[in-house]
Amino acid sequence: MTTPTVTPDVTPTLAPNRLPVGKMPELRVMPAPADANVYGDVFGGWIMAQVDIAGSLPATRRANGRVATIAVNSFVFKNPVFVGDLLSFYADIVRVGTTSITVNVEVYAERNRLQADIVKVTEATLTYVATGSDRKPRPVPPIESLMHK
Numbered sequence: 001m002t003t004p005t006v007t008p009d010v011t012p013t014l015a016p017n018r019l020p021v022g023k024m025p026e027l028r029v030m031p032a033p034a035d036a037n038v039y040g041d042v043f044g045g046w047i048m049a050q051v052d053i054a055g056s057l058p059a060t061r062r063a064n065g066r067v068a069t070i071a072v073n074s075f076v077f078k079n080p081v082f083v084g085d086l087l088s089f090y091a092d093i094v095r096v097g098t099t100s101i102t103v104n105v106e107v108y109a110e111r112n113r114l115q116a117d118i119v120k121v122t123e124a125t126l127t128y129v130a131t132g133s134d135r136k137p138r139p140v141p142p143i144e145s146l147m148h149k
Helices: 044-063 143-147
Strands: 027-029 067-077 086-096 100-110 118-130
Touching: 027 044, 044 067, 044 086, 044 100, 044 118, 067 100
Parallel strands: none
Antiparallel strands: 027 086, 067 118, 086 100, 100 118
């Protein structure tokens, strides 16, 4: 009889009022007054643009070149974002296809400089396609080929 293999859970966790442990943000940005309505709430479209940028960074690295957004699979605004919040965008590749890369993005807001109030404000899943200089889809290179460069 064989003993089952136990794999430790290495999934980053979120402690109360903390950013995800063991992960680095792809992007950190603070919205300005021009990014908000008259009530100080940041426009959803501005947040969506930042999420797209954050998601494209690991997709570009994995594709080893140009990518284009082809789908926003899901997008959920969980809490409002205010002028002065420091936003941290965490992006993880969840699927790699022949030409496409799907990325999950989570966004957290630090409500003050002491990091006393951190809330998850947005989560999204986006799909990018690797493109060549002709802007047409191209295969995503095998990961092994990227490791030998």
